[in-house]
Amino acid sequence: MNQSEDEDPVEIIVKRLKQLHEAQVEMKARQVTAEDSKRMEQALKANIEAIAELHMAFRNMSNSVDVSVMQATGSLSQAKRLNQKNVDDLRKDYGRKTRRVALFFALLGILLGIVGGAVIVDYHNARTFQDGLQSMLGETLCREAGGKTATVSETGNRVCSFPLTQ
16 A cells, blocks of 8 residues: 555644644734733723813813803904994984084074175165265255256166256
């Protein structure tokens, strides 16, 4: 019987033992020891604590942002109220000044009207008085000089006329 080396039972057993040994070494390398487990547990706890701290930090930050937003909103509302009050005050002041200017010009117009009317009436009265005086004196002077007074029909003026002597 001629057996090949591959089929030799001893070789097969040796080969199988080598494979088992390699598998055992590989399994030992992959095995987690109690110490490794403790380290992993500590790392997990540290990660959980870090996550909890981050959660608290984010919550605090969120609360801080909420407070800041509420304060900013309050400040904006107060600024809006103050701005509206200033606008209302400016409108009232503008209305007061406008009424004062209108009253000033109305009084100025009335005053100018009174002065202008007085000047015109005074001029007219003076003219009438002067015309009356001139006509009265003129007629007297005309008669003393030997003339006669007459009214011109086209103009309505009184004139002094002297007779033509030859």
